[in-house]
Amino acid sequence: MKAVIQRVTRAAVSVGSETVGKIESGLLVLLGVAEGDTDADAEKLASKVAKLRIFSDENGKLSKSVTDIDGGILTVSNFTLCGNCSRGNRPDFTAAAKAEEAKRLYLHFIDAVERSGVKNSASGRFGADMKISAELDGPVTIVIDTDTL
Structure with missing residues (x-):
């Protein structure tokens, strides 16, 4: 699994004119699921995301997690994260x-996020053509691949 995690002051995802998920302060997670990924990968990644200390404390140090600030996580499926661009200019998504x-x-990842103590979990609609709006905070962006955890 691959995740691009962005700290946000707000984020929303819509399908057509319907907002299907939104959060205020927290994390926007773009999630790519690769061939061979497992339930254990989803659990490990969800735990890591919920515990990432990328929010500032009173001294300006990145020492708080999304659960520490009672923030939300908006998870959006993104198969293009599994793209291979090593040959040519057109990504290969095999x-x-x-x-x-x-x-x-x-869905297992989203469930694991909710079980990790995140009070406001929202998500996009799998397989839909989605529009994402976000106000990045920092910006702080982290990329995680479960192959390297």
């Missing part, structure tokens, strides 16, 4: 998990 398994693991 490393992305098949849709049925990717959706299962995406």
